[in-house]
Amino acid sequence: MLNQPTVxxxxxxxxxxxxxxxxxxxxxxxxxxxxxxxxxxKKEATRKIAQIETQFKKDLVIETFTTIPDEIKRxxxxxxxxxSSKMFEQWAVEEAKRQKVNGIYVLLSSEPAHLHIAVxxxxxxxAFSLKERDSLVGLMLSKLxxxxxxxxxxxxxxxxxxxxxxxxxxxPTVNSLTSPSAAGSEKAxxxxxxxxxxxxxxxxxxxxxxxxxxxxxxxxxAGRGATAGSGMGSSAGGGGMFSSLLGGMFGAAAGMxxxxxxxxxxxxxxxxxxxxxxxxSTDFSGQDTGYSGTGGDFGGSDSGGDGGGGDF
Numbered sequence: 001m002l003n004q005p006t007v008x009x010x011x012x013x014x015x016x017x018x019x020x021x022x023x024x025x026x027x028x029x030x031x032x033x034x035x036x037x038x039x040x041x042k043k044e045a046t047r048k049i050a051q052i053e054t055q056f057k058k059d060l061v062i063e064t065f066t067t068i069p070d071e072i073k074r075x076x077x078x079x080x081x082x083x084s085s086k087m088f089e090q091w092a093v094e095e096a097k098r099q100k101v102n103g104i105y106v107l108l109s110s111e112p113a114h115l116h117i118a119v120x121x122x123x124x125x126x127a128f129s130l131k132e133r134d135s136l137v138g139l140m141l142s143k144l145x146x147x148x149x150x151x152x153x154x155x156x157x158x159x160x161x162x163x164x165x166x167x168x169x170x171x172p173t174v175n176s177l178t179s180p181s182a183a184g185s186e187k188a189x190x191x192x193x194x195x196x197x198x199x200x201x202x203x204x205x206x207x208x209x210x211x212x213x214x215x216x217x218x219x220x221x222a223g224r225g226a227t228a229g230s231g232m233g234s235s236a237g238g239g240g241m242f243s244s245l246l247g248g249m250f251g252a253a254a255g256m257x258x259x260x261x262x263x264x265x266x267x268x269x270x271x272x273x274x275x276x277x278x279x280x281s282t283d284f285s286g287q288d289t290g291y292s293g294t295g296g297d298f299g300g301s302d303s304g305g306d307g308g309g310g311d312f
Contacts, residue, residue: 113299
């Protein structure tokens with residue numbers, strides 16, 4: 001049997017492992033310090049937030065406060081709309097950074113009654129756009145001004161889940177590196193579009209080749225006739241031979257130049273560069289560079305958001 005110190009050591013190791021797993025599961029949560037929501041609404045929202053993290057690998061943090069901390073509002077004139085908006089933006093962004101939110105951070109304050117939503121840069125580009133962020137602000141403010149806090153919470157998680165799902169649908173854009181069948185279809189379309197030019201190029205090259213062959217034959221025939229009639233001293237036969245040969249070479253060179261212009265790397269007139277453009281990608285990669293947010297008041301007579309936020 002295991003002695004007591006060994007059992008205690010095993011329990012400590014298991015607790016550490018489970019604690020690490022829970023900590024790495026995600027930061028999404030409903031942190032209702034301001035008592036905005038009912039227990040049932042928070043439970044349902046937490047369940048859906050866990051689904052968002054599992055499905056889309058994104059966080060949704062909704063945090064409420066009774067009032068603004070003294071260190072945040074120190075030196076800020078809250079009656080000044082511009083100063084107040086900037087303060088809420090900085091507050092939301094700093095909280096999102098502190099909690100390492102990879103996604104969306106929603107801040108709610110009771111006094112003053114204000115909503116602010118911040119989204120990190122990568123999420124803006126891949127899963128939840130700034131336009132969708134602004135729409136979410138409008139949806140939540142409508143419910144909050146009607147004192148429907150639980151409904152505002154439900155609208156938030158449902159809207160985020162729906163929009164992230166819409167962004168996860170595969171793009172119809174053809175990528176020849178990742179979709180061989182689609183790339184083959186695109187090449188077939190390009191081949192069909194290029195068919196008239198192909199026939200023209202073949203015809204021009206063929207005529208040039210025939211011209212060269214006929215020039216060589218004429219030069220040989222002219223050379224033999226000149227040798228038989230006047231011997232090696234005749235200059236007329238030599239001139240005919242070289243002029244015919246030069247004419248044939250010129251025709252071949254012209255045909256090759258036309259072929260190069262229409263099918264080579266100079267012109268790409270047959271659409272050869274279209275495949276290269278489809279391979280390129282503009283998806284965001286790398287580390288987050290910041291967050292941007294917006295929001296609005298939902299107490300008193302305020303009827304709109306405070307406009308766009310900024311990057312910090």
